[in-house]
Amino acid sequence: MKLMTPWWVTPCSVTPGQDANPRHWLTATPLTSGLASDGSGNDASMKSALWKSLRFGVAQCRAGEGRLAMGRRRRRFMIWEWLAVLSAGDGSCLYCFSRSQTMDHVIPFSDGGADELKNLLPICRPCNRTKGKKNPVVWHVAMDLCLRWSGTGSLLDGAALGDKSLRELYLLTHQQVLEALDELEEVQAEVNDPGRTAWFRRNFEAYGYPSARFGVPRARAQFDKRIREGRAKGYPTAEEELPELLKQLGIGS
Known part of the structure; x- marks a missing residue:
């Protein structure tokens, strides 16, 4: 055979x-x-x-x-890139919904994940430490299938949730993973949006890279209101922002 x-x-x-x-x-x-x-x-x-x-x-x-x-080296991200990622999804960690604090490589860099905005999502530091070098599917399934047992677990029954079997628990976890991926993909699409990316780059690229004097937390606090206003306006283009800018400068009627 x-x-x-x-x-x-x-x-x-x-x-x-x-x-x-x-x-x-x-x-x-x-x-x-x-x-x-x-x-x-x-x-x-x-x-x-x-x-x-x-x-x-x-x-x-x-x-x-x-x-x-x-053969790969991690690159430094500019302040505008940090702000673009951390403010996505209402500025919340996608895994626990607390305030985001750092950027997560969805597909870990060590596994060949891209070191670009298209592979970055907002996350809090505790979730980032727990997730480690795992992608969201592996992380979710591993936690779910390990933490749902009541002390009488077996292949056929004993899960804390409805006394389910391992097969039933896996199928439930599988559905939850698909729902979680829907949410992740929605926020990733927001991060990747070309108009939004152009707006962040145009408004904050001049601030360069994070430093000891002007780091990401300070930049985020300073520009939070501006980012919320830009979001409310749909991240306008340079041409759309020009009349308001001229008005602020007292140029034209």
């Missing part, structure tokens, strides 16, 4: 000049061990081989993460 190699045995990244076709990676993998090509393999050997393949894939991914992290 011959099986197609699953996706997880392939390396996590392709180096420059390497063939993107995964077939050359599959010539020797743990998947083939314990399986006979003449149809004599049994379920036990197949399962054993698949688990070996999965462990091999995880090891490959971790090795790839290390190489990736070594």
Whole structure:
């Protein structure tokens, strides 16, 4: 019996000049061990081989993460970028709804997440520490499936919520994750909005990078009213703001 190699045995990244076709990676993998090509393999050997393949894939991914992290450097974000992210979603942490304090890489930087606005969302520091190097799906599922047991938990029952089984609890958590992703995607779309991004850049780029004298908390407190006004007006373009600016300067009628 011959099986197609699953996706997880392939390396996590392709180096420059390497063939993107995964077939050359599959010539020797743990998947083939314990399986006979003449149809004599049994379920036990197949399962054993698949688990070996999965462990091999995880090891490959971790090795790839290390190489990736070594070749990348985190960049500094300007004050306008900090303000653009922290003020999104009404300025609240997307996970606990307290006031946001820092920016979260939704897909962790160490896992290959982009170091750009499109991968950043507002978060408080306690949630940022707890989330760590996990994406929101892994974080939510891990917490939910670990914290919902009453002391009599088993595969078939014992969850604190309705005495559910592990399967039922997973399906419930799966639905909750989808709902959470809807909220995250909505705020991410706000952060990524080109008109909004242009408004923040135009109004706050001159303040440069955060410093000891003028950091993000001070900038946020100083510009909070201005940001709320800009939001109420739909983050107007430069042309739309020009008449009001001329009026403030006493130019024109």
